[in-house]
Amino acid sequence: MNPQHDSFDPLAREVLAVVPGRAHDLARLRVLAQAKAAPTVTVVGKYNHGKSRLLNELMGRDVFAVADRRETVTLSEHHHAELRWLDAPGLDADVALQDDSHAQEATWLQADVRLFVHAAKEGELDAAERHLLQALREDQQRTRRQTLFVLTQVDQMSDEEQLAKVSAAIVGQMPGLALHPVSSTRHRSGVEGGKSLLLQRSGIPALQALLREVVEQVPGARQHERSLLFTEIARQVEQQQAALESALLALRQRQQQQRQDFEQGLQAVLEKVHQDLLPVVEFQGDDPALVPDTAADEFKLTAGKRERARIHVAYSRACIAIRAHLIQHGVEGLPASQQTSVASLDTVMVAVLGISIKYRADLRRRFCEPAGQAQLKQSFLHYYELSEDRQALQQQIAITQAELHAHARARQALARLREGEGA
Numbered sequence: 001m002n003p004q005h006d007s008f009d010p011l012a013r014e015v016l017a018v019v020p021g022r023a024h025d026l027a028r029l030r031v032l033a034q035a036k037a038a039p040t041v042t043v044v045g046k047y048n049h050g051k052s053r054l055l056n057e058l059m060g061r062d063v064f065a066v067a068d069r070r071e072t073v074t075l076s077e078h079h080h081a082e083l084r085w086l087d088a089p090g091l092d093a094d095v096a097l098q099d100d101s102h103a104q105e106a107t108w109l110q111a112d113v114r115l116f117v118h119a120a121k122e123g124e125l126d127a128a129e130r131h132l133l134q135a136l137r138e139d140q141q142r143t144r145r146q147t148l149f150v151l152t153q154v155d156q157m158s159d160e161e162q163l164a165k166v167s168a169a170i171v172g173q174m175p176g177l178a179l180h181p182v183s184s185t186r187h188r189s190g191v192e193g194g195k196s197l198l199l200q201r202s203g204i205p206a207l208q209a210l211l212r213e214v215v216e217q218v219p220g221a222r223q224h225e226r227s228l229l230f231t232e233i234a235r236q237v238e239q240q241q242a243a244l245e246s247a248l249l250a251l252r253q254r255q256q257q258q259r260q261d262f263e264q265g266l267q268a269v270l271e272k273v274h275q276d277l278l279p280v281v282e283f284q285g286d287d288p289a290l291v292p293d294t295a296a297d298e299f300k301l302t303a304g305k306r307e308r309a310r311i312h313v314a315y316s317r318a319c320i321a322i323r324a325h326l327i328q329h330g331v332e333g334l335p336a337s338q339q340t341s342v343a344s345l346d347t348v349m350v351a352v353l354g355i356s357i358k359y360r361a362d363l364r365r366r367f368c369e370p371a372g373q374a375q376l377k378q379s380f381l382h383y384y385e386l387s388e389d390r391q392a393l394q395q396q397i398a399i400t401q402a403e404l405h406a407h408a409r410a411r412q413a414l415a416r417l418r419e420g421e422g423a
């Protein structure tokens with residue numbers, strides 16, 4: 001691996017963590033980070049259309065394997081004339097997945113200039129070629145990476161008329177397309193036989209001249225593309241960050257509002273309970289509820305029994321009122337960590353109030369005196385925050401905050417990459 005990438009990759013990972021869909025753009029930026037890398041020229045097109053041979057003729061040396069079989073299966077590169085020439089396998093419907101990924105890498109990741117190769121004898125473009133060419137033209141609009149359409153093997157045309165026909169058909173398919181007709185075999189014969197007319201008619205010298213012009217524009221195009229990609233990624237990170245910020249704000253507002261609703265409701269319920277209990281707790285004189293029944297009273301309705309029943313009913317009513325409020329706010333069971341083996345005891349009511357209240361004095365202390373009331377409020381609020389919904393909300397807030405931190409880190413990493421720290 002290139003040592004220049006040692007600092008690029010960790011920063012890129014921070015960015016990728018929040019915009020995973022930008023993996024390709026970051027990979028391309030990684031290529032662009034090698035500022036001094038020679039402009040890369042590659043071929044794209046179907047197999048056997050003469051891609052490898054075209055590169056050989058353009059370079060003036062037999063570097064890449066030419067064959068009637070599928071010869072090029074991986075990427076091979078050659079440095080010549082201050083250019084990096086990259087031969088790629090053909091893009092065909094029937095290609096093995098691996099070949100295709102090599103071709104994709106050459107075209108989309110590595111190339112500064114693409115030579116789209118189509119053999120004249122094949123006539124019109126097929127659907128796959130049209131789509132690819134269209135995608136390359138759109139990419140050129142966006143990134144300024146250029147694609148030249150090279151019509152190869154024109155020596156296979158019977159005459160100029162047939163060539164003109166094929167050319168017109170292709171332009172009809174892709175309006176505005178500039179065609180560059182070449183014949184590698186003519187070029188070779190011209191070179192070997194020293195025949196300058198054949199050389200000219202091969203179209204190769206003209207394509208070489210055009211390629212030189214296009215290559216001169218590569219540094220500017222790279223700068224444009226680099227800036228474009230950084231700007232697009234940064235914008236996406238910022239947009240996501242803004243969305244997360246408003247989501248966090250909404251969550252916090254909901255958290256606050258819910259608590260306020262619960263607290264106010266609880267206050268109102270406790271006040272009502274207090275009022276309802278007043279007639280029971282404010283008993284004047286000796287409390288008959290405290291006088292135990294004798295064996296003789298077993299089947300009699302005594303004052304003590306009646307008062308104890310009143311206390312019991314009053315307490316039950318208080319509990320029902322409070323429970324109704326708790327249930328309305330999703331506070332019922334105890335958090336898992338506090339649960340016992342007895343399900344009926346695992347409620348917030350039992351945890352806060354105990355199992356039962358038997359004495360008038362206890363009722364007063366708990367529900368009617370400020371200290372007792374404050375204690376109740378505090379306990380219920382405690383369990384309220386531990387309830388499932390509240391915990392889930394808290395969790396969501398924590399996740400959103402973590403995402404926001406990741407975005408802040410991604411922005412920093414992106415800025416550092418842009419400043420060239422990763423280059």
Ligand SMILES: Nc1nc2c(ncn2[C@@H]2O[C@H](COP(=O)(O)OP(=O)(O)O)[C@@H](O)[C@H]2O)c(=O)[nH]1
Nearest residue numbers: 047048049050051052053066067153183184185
């Ligand atoms: N007649 C003719 N044959 C060519 C030309 N260019 C390539 N070929 C032949 O077409 C076949 C495939 O060429 P190659 O460059 O390997 O195609 P690739 O699969 O696209 O790389 C080979 O047999 C070449 O010799 C050309 O300009 N004229």
Ligand SMILES: [Mg+2]
Nearest residue numbers: 051052071072
């Ligand atoms: Mg080839």
